Amino acid sequence: MASEAEQADVDGGTSAPDEAADLTNKSVIKATILLSELGRHRQGITVTELAQAVGMTRPTAFRLLLSLEQTGFVDRVDNRYRLGWEMSRLGRLADPYAGAVARIQPILDDYAGKLKETVSFAMVRGELAYDVIAEASASRYLNVSFYVGETYPLHASATGKLMLSELSDEAVSAALPKKLASYTSHTITSREGLVKDLRRIREQGYSIMDNELEEGLFVAAYPVREVDGTLMGIVSVNGPVQRLKSEQLPGTIDQLRKAAEEITKALS
Numbered sequence: 430m431a432s433e434a435e436q437a438d439v440d441g442g443t444s445a446p447d448e449a450a451d452l453t454n455k456s457v458i459k460a461t462i463l464l465s466e467l468g469r470h471r472q473g474i475t476v477t478e479l480a481q482a483v484g485m486t487r488p489t490a491f492r493l494l495l496s497l498e499q500t501g502f503v504d505r506v507d508n509r510y511r512l513g514w515e516m517s518r519l520g521r522l523a524d525p526y527a528g529a530v531a532r533i534q535p536i537l538d539d540y541a542g543k544l545k546e547t548v549s550f551a552m553v554r555g556e557l558a559y560d561v562i563a564e565a566s567a568s569r570y571l572n573v574s575f576y577v578g579e580t581y582p583l584h585a586s587a588t589g590k591l592m593l594s595e596l597s598d599e600a601v602s603a604a605l606p607k608k609l610a611s612y613t614s615h616t617i618t619s620r621e622g623l624v625k626d627l628r629r630i631r632e633q634g635y636s637i638m639d640n641e642l643e644e645g646l647f648v649a650a651y652p653v654r655e656v657d658g659t660l661m662g663i664v665s666v667n668g669p670v671q672r673l674k675s676e677q678l679p680g681t682i683d684q685l686r687k688a689a690e691e692i693t694k695a696l697s
Contacts, residue, residue: 459485460493464502464512469657473509526552526562532695534563540688541565544681546668550692551588553660556596557604559588584609584623585616587638587650588663594630595660601627615640635682640670647673651685653692661696664688
C-alpha cells in the first residue's frame with residue numbers, strides 16, 4: 430500500500446507546511462549547502478576547511494562529498510574539492526533566473542506599491558555585466574519601464590555606476606575609454622568625472638542617475654549583497670525627475686535598502 434506521501438504524489442495533492450518539513454531529507458539539504466559553499470572556492474577547498482565554513486562535522490562533510498564525487502557533482506584534485514562536471518552540464522540546461530525571479534517578484538511588487546514607481550532588479554553576472562531579470566510597476570499613469578532583458582551604458586545608468594563603484598579607480602580607468610559617450614547634456618563624459626562620482630557612490634552606499642541617460646528620467650539604485658558581502662544584484666527605482674528627485678529621496682533610498690535586505694534573504 431502506498432504511503433500518504435506517495436499517494437499525494439499520485440493524486441497531485443500538496444502537503445501542509447508542517448508535513449512538508451517532515452518529508453524533507455536532511456542529507457540532501459546538507460549536500461546542497463556544501464555545493465553552494467564550493468561555488469565560492471573555484472580553486473578548491475579541503476574537506477576540513479569546507480566543514481568549518483558551513484558549520485558541519487568533518488565526517489559528515491566527507492561522507493556527503495564522497496557521494497557527490499561518485500555522481501560527478503564534485504571533483505577532487507590533491508584532496509581539494511570543487512564543483513564537478515555534472516554541475517556544469519546541468520547549469521547549461523537550467524534557466525539561470527527562473528527560480529530567482531519567483532522568489533523576488535513578490536518583493537518587487539510590494540515595494541513598487543510602497544514607492545508608487547517602477548522597481549527593477551538586475552542580477553550581476555560579471556564585473557561589468559548584468560541582466561535585468563524582473564520588475565514591478567505601480568498603478569500610475571506615468572511610470573517608467575526599463576524592460577526585462579535590457580542593458581544600459583555603465584557610465585550613464587545607476588545600475589552600471591553602482592557596479593563600477595565596486596572596482597578600484599585604476600580598474601575603472603583601465604576598463605573605460607577616456608572620453609565617454611554622451612546621451613544628454615547631463616551625461617558624465619569624462620573618465621575623471623566618472624571616477625569622482627564613483628567615489629561618492631562608495632561613500633554613500635547607493636547610486637543615482639539624474640537625467641544622464643534620458644531627459645526627465647531619475648533612477649536610484651541600491652546593492653544587493655550575499656552574506657559575505659559579494660555584490661549579487663542591484664535593486665532600483667525608476668521614475669520621472671519631478672517625482673523622485675525631491676525631499677522624499679532619503680526615504681526612497683531607505684525603502685530600497687530594506688528591499689535589498691529582503692532580496693538577500695530570499696536568495697540565500
